[in-house]
Amino acid sequence: MAKKSAAKAKKTATETENKALTKKEIAKFQDLLNEKRTTLLSTAQDSRKSFENTEKLPDEVDLATAEYEQSFEYRLRDREKFLLRKVDKALRRIENGEYDECESCGETISKKRLLARPEATLLT
Numbered sequence: 001m002a003k004k005s006a007a008k009a010k011k012t013a014t015e016t017e018n019k020a021l022t023k024k025e026i027a028k029f030q031d032l033l034n035e036k037r038t039t040l041l042s043t044a045q046d047s048r049k050s051f052e053n054t055e056k057l058p059d060e061v062d063l064a065t066a067e068y069e070q071s072f073e074y075r076l077r078d079r080e081k082f083l084l085r086k087v088d089k090a091l092r093r094i095e096n097g098e099y100d101e102c103e104s105c106g107e108t109i110s111k112k113r114l115l116a117r118p119e120a121t122l123l124t
Helices: 002-017 023-052 060-095 111-116
Strands: none
Touching: 023 060
16 A cells, blocks of 8 residues: 555656746746856857967977867867757747757656756756
8 A cells, every 4th residue: 555655656746847847937947048058158258269379389298288288178169069059959949839848759858857957858
């Protein structure tokens, strides 16, 4: 008997977790995504300025270190560019009214998942 009530409570908790977001909640996620977008763009501009300010280094070791660091920065920028595309996609999904829907199965993405990863498009 206790197992049935525990299973029923778990099912009810899952259903509550996966209910559609309200307009107010969606507006909060939109603000969060816009803030994330702004941060990504400002970081990209700052790193771009730092690339422009690199000087020619006379020592080969210094030059190799600078090239390695620059390569690492480029990889980070690529990841940020990919994340920016995901954020933009999430903002478009909000505009289209499908923000909390899973792209794969159409079920509602839980609020908990969206809080952890606001640009999420899948249940898992």
